[in-house]
Amino acid sequence: MPSPQQTSQALASLVNHLTTAIVLVNARMDIIALNLAAENLFRVSTHQMHMEPIGTLLLLDPQLKQQLLHSSNYQQSFTSRDTEIQQANGHKLWVDLTVTPVDEQSSLALEIQPLARMKRLTQEARMTTQQQASSNLIRNLAHEIKNPLGGIRGAAQLLQRELNPSLHEFTDIIISESDRLRDLVDRLLGPQRQTQKQAYNIHQILDKIEQLLRAEAGSQVQLIRDYDPSLPELLIDANQMTQVLLNVGRNALQALVENQISDGIIRLKTRAVRRFTIGNVCHRLVCCISITDNGHGIAADLKEGIFFPLVTHRAQGSGLGLSIAQSLIQQHQGLIECDSQKGHTCFNIYLPMETLS
Ligand SMILES: Nc1ncnc2c1ncn2[C@@H]1O[C@H](COP(=O)(O)OP(=O)(O)O)[C@@H](O)[C@H]1O
Ligand SMILES: [Mg+2]
Numbered sequence: 001m002p003s004p005q006q007t008s009q010a011l012a013s014l015v016n017h018l019t020t021a022i023v024l025v026n027a028r029m030d031i032i033a034l035n036l037a038a039e040n041l042f043r044v045s046t047h048q049m050h051m052e053p054i055g056t057l058l059l060l061d062p063q064l065k066q067q068l069l070h071s072s073n074y075q076q077s078f079t080s081r082d083t084e085i086q087q088a089n090g091h092k093l094w095v096d097l098t099v100t101p102v103d104e105q106s107s108l109a110l111e112i113q114p115l116a117r118m119k120r121l122t123q124e125a126r127m128t129t130q131q132q133a134s135s136n137l138i139r140n141l142a143h144e145i146k147n148p149l150g151g152i153r154g155a156a157q158l159l160q161r162e163l164n165p166s167l168h169e170f171t172d173i174i175i176s177e178s179d180r181l182r183d184l185v186d187r188l189l190g191p192q193r194q195t196q197k198q199a200y201n202i203h204q205i206l207d208k209i210e211q212l213l214r215a216e217a218g219s220q221v222q223l224i225r226d227y228d229p230s231l232p233e234l235l236i237d238a239n240q241m242t243q244v245l246l247n248v249g250r251n252a253l254q255a256l257v258e259n260q261i262s263d264g265i266i267r268l269k270t271r272a273v274r275r276f277t278i279g280n281v282c283h284r285l286v287c288c289i290s291i292t293d294n295g296h297g298i299a300a301d302l303k304e305g306i307f308f309p310l311v312t313h314r315a316q317g318s319g320l321g322l323s324i325a326q327s328l329i330q331q332h333q334g335l336i337e338c339d340s341q342k343g344h345t346c347f348n349i350y351l352p353m354e355t356l357s
Contacts, residue, residue: 157171
């Protein structure tokens, strides 16, 4: 039989491992405790917040204040779904909020489940399914095109030997067009090389990208590096990661230069993010690499399909840059996502640093 002390330790540990943020307040609405998820969400510590009024964490509108007091006075719980709360620093969050009285002293437990995260996970799952379906289709189609192409090319070469040289221009067309089609199909099939991961400093790669972009942009665009120097080396394939960051960085540059944005800025930023879920795995620590530009943003009709192959808005574009970037990031068990509005387009790339066992 576990002792009462062991039971309460197990309970405390359980509460700390929940992904829902929990804030415990007394009847005077002073904070008694926060679990780890709440500390992460509000970026504060229990120690810092102990016995501080709830208003130092959340800006309570009159309605929420009323609901909390009612819940405390009458020992009744309530739930607000899909509701907006505002942090003391003004930052707004969409959440599901459940308030439950927990003892006779009218203390309350506030359970806060941020919805952006849930929405992101659902969206991510949907996108992955769609991408798997489309990449299967493309792979099958590519093989169906590639197989007869070899035959067509070979037959044209044989024919060429038999033909009068004055007719070679026609066989040359068949051969060169077959080669062009094979190249396209190869690019559609995506990177064939196995990922070779090694411990590597991501900032070294970003420096190289910055140099390349600077050389291409001249003085037209300002490039800003905003690195977290405390990041450890990551287990990555440096060549593949260079390709990813270059594809994304070049898009940002093209968005600024081709639209003649006069005060164009590209920001290359790295940060460590705690407790981040990619697919079904909750990582204790991930590295987030962001490439942000202040161009016009991604066209509305493109937004949904931006990572699909052959989706492009540029006359010279192949529409393969982002689809290749995404498949390379998936090979690193990472995630690439995009948030774009007029004047602010941000691609975030998340790479796991440590995995929760
Ligand atoms: N930073 C950005 N700003 C605006 N549009 C972008 C940005 N990045 C990508 N896009 C849009 O996404 C499309 C697809 O990009 P990509 O897959 O790299 O193919 P490509 O660059 O060959 O068109 C681009 O044509 C462009 O319209
Ligand atoms: Mg591109």
